[in-house]
Amino acid sequence: MITDPAFYFVAIPAIILVGISKGGFGSGVGILATPMVALAVPMTQAAAILLPILCLMDVIGLIAYRGRWMRDHIVLLLCGGIVGVALGTLAFSYIDDAMLRIGIGAFAISFVVHRLASPAQAEATPHSAAKGLIWSAASGFTSTLIHAGGPPLNVYLLPRKLDKAVFVGTTVVFFAVINAVKLLPYTWLGLFDPANLKTSAVLAPLAPVGILLGVWMMRRIPQEAFYRICYAILLVVGAKLLWDGFSGLK
Template structure:
């Protein structure tokens, strides 16, 4: 079990941010592994976060058990399973920093594109039509990035946010989606040795923070206006992208 006080000073807010993301304000969850990777290896950070995420999913799935889009889940799940499969096959051959740069670049460019559109006030109210091809592609990217760094939020939000679903329906759909994805990931994580005793014992120490973070996320999601909800979601997506991009480029020696 990790006993370093500096680790817990970073891990505690990281777990709370993941809980808030699971509670509905999607985007913050992508910051957890990069934050922990400041003091431990990215692989260990991903390994100890997965049991916590699965615990959070139980609370999130209960909170949103009646509020999620079945039609969108039918689009998203097949792609996510393919993405996880690619992640399993590529395990050990991946450059963590290159993956961070890719995820971060996608998230940042998408957020900036939304902000620079003309007549932003009106366009925030317009919805894009659902697309099976786009949903399959972005959920595949989300499955892959979720497997390697628990950073599937930005890719799946790139598909879901333009649909302009009702805020609680969007929150419930993302919670349901990542609930399934995370429990599927338990199998390859165990097989690849990522669920070792050091990671699991540290996860148990951080586990009491899971319901607190979930409650904070649900409380915030229910009380903010729909327009503010989308503005905050895009901003969180941007912040997650900047963090991932900076960490990846730093690791690659580009900055």
């Protein structure tokens, strides 16, 4: 088990943050958790320690948002997401982490800028099977590598203008399945060694704290303000990923 106090100094707030995000804001700001934990340990170890905790959060989230998710296209999104997990597993040992961060960050920022620069959209964007498959696959891919599946999925979900509880509930269901599927490749890649699993167990009690705090916040924020916050979070996350990516270039 990790005993370095510096690790827990970054890991504890990271887990609280990802819980708030998953419980109330559709997993957006939770993308910062892996980079935060990676300040103290290697990126792959940070991802391995966080995954069991994310799975525990998913169980709590499924209970909190039971029955409140987009039912009509969730199977399509999950199919795309699982394909993305498979592609991410194949790329795990080859892809450059810094370039991945730059790509995701640049895309997240450009998406928000495009949405803000466009005329106000009164109507929700209709469902597109092609877009749903593409963005859910991208979400599964980036989620497998650094638990960064929020921005690609939000590109598809945010323009749909779902009820805020349905929006969050849909992300909860999607990532509950995707994170459960990711357990297989993480085991196959040998990331779940005893030290990582013991550290995950020590941090696991923080999972319900973050999730329930996120649910509490979501229920008290008006719908329009909720979506403005989601876009702001996506912008900040994109900037952070760009910074980390360029800082990590060799």
